Amino acid sequence: MRNKKWYVIVGLLIVAAAVSLYMKGQPPGPGIAVPQATVNPPPVTFEKGLPSLSALVKETKPSVVNVSTTTVVKGVGLPGRFGNPFKDFFGNDDIFEKFFGNEQTREFKQRSLGSGVIIDKEGYILTNNHVVEKATSIKVKLSDGKEYDAKVIGKDAKTDIALIKVNVKSSLPVAVLGDSDKLEVGDWVMAIGNPYGLDHTVTAGIVSAKGRVIGQGPYDDFIQTDASINPGNSGGPLFNLRGEVVGINTAIISGGQGIGFAIPVNMAKALLPQLKSNGKIVRGWLGVVIQKVTPELAKSFGLKELEGALVSDVMEDSPAAKAGIRRGDVIVSFDGKPIKEIDQLPRIVAATPVGREVRIRLMRDGSSVEVDVTITEGKEETREAANTGPDVDKNYGLVVQNVTPEIAHHLNIKDTKGVIVTDIQQGSPADEADVRAGDIIREINRKPVRNVDEFREIVSKVRPKEGVVMLVKRENMTFYAVIKGGRG
16 A cells, blocks of 8 residues: 555556646747746647647737838839829920929838737847848737837848837737748647738748748748748747747749748747848858759769758858869768758858858768868858759750850850850750750869860760760859760
């Protein structure tokens, strides 16, 4: 009997400890002081097998705001759909101008709506850059109907994040910033915003995918969700079931249903300190042009895995150049973080503090090499992906010639190394590989090409079936193109 009581007591202590750990929540993110996760997260009840989010809505809704902006745009003529009706009556511009004078450029006010979320009791609000970017005045409306004038504290077009502020005497309801890295595909999420001006509309769905690249900018890393997101939702929060903000709703696909995108909140949290103190983002710079490692390139460069970022060019006097990084290197690790996909590198480099020395591991000629690089401030890393053509025969279908002084002068070419492509046969292997007239071929299979003779010599020794890798320079961009043959 005593043993049974002892087991019961131990079991109760274990349950109490687990509950205590669960109720502690998550620590706040860096930068602006953000509130701790709620001690008692809003309950999600289930009725007839389906979750009820009513308690979650009541808990989070007050922190969501309506952002309305006014932008002054310039135009010619009278406002309105039909312009100036008197001008058509006179038919002749000279007669019209004699009576009314020249039409002057006028200023018109354009209004738009968006959403935001309060992240600090002092009145700091997180929203999208495109909501407030060109605004001449900003008004914020709370869930209780109160309105305030707001000003932009900081904004960043590359990530589409902006920080605005309202001046209030009393503290405001604040949302908790969660951890978007812990979000899993299939997790339930809830969006609150002002689609089409409909205040505090609530929609729910699941996380459809993570790490989406949709061509919005160099640091794309979107959360995809099927929670309905429409015009006016931009800048509004995406909540998890604990009532924590895990994303900032920002993009939709025109005509698509159940496809919306949100910026991971961890990206926003990393930018908040700079937005608040500097009003802009200063990013780290490595100085390389990179492209995706395709199966053809992996074989040509002796790589076992389709991972990393292939360096197709190194910018002059850049940190990468000073560290000895070369064209053809494949960056597989940056500051201890593995580079599995090409899109990871620009984001990691950009988030690295200026002046910091980091170690980069790369693959060079089949061997692992490590270099130390001091990151500086500059442009974002450039990505250039070359297309490859699968149907290639022995004839590559391109005509080349030496870069003469006349050609260099005509095309404003300063670097005359290599041979210039003067013609491409339509449908040929070179055409399929996206090689174009005007491109300069600098290397073939990692061997330098300085003139037409060297070009012919190298090509003659290559079996077309195995394919060739050409280093192509196009205007200010350099990339690798794979041309694969079908015979030989």
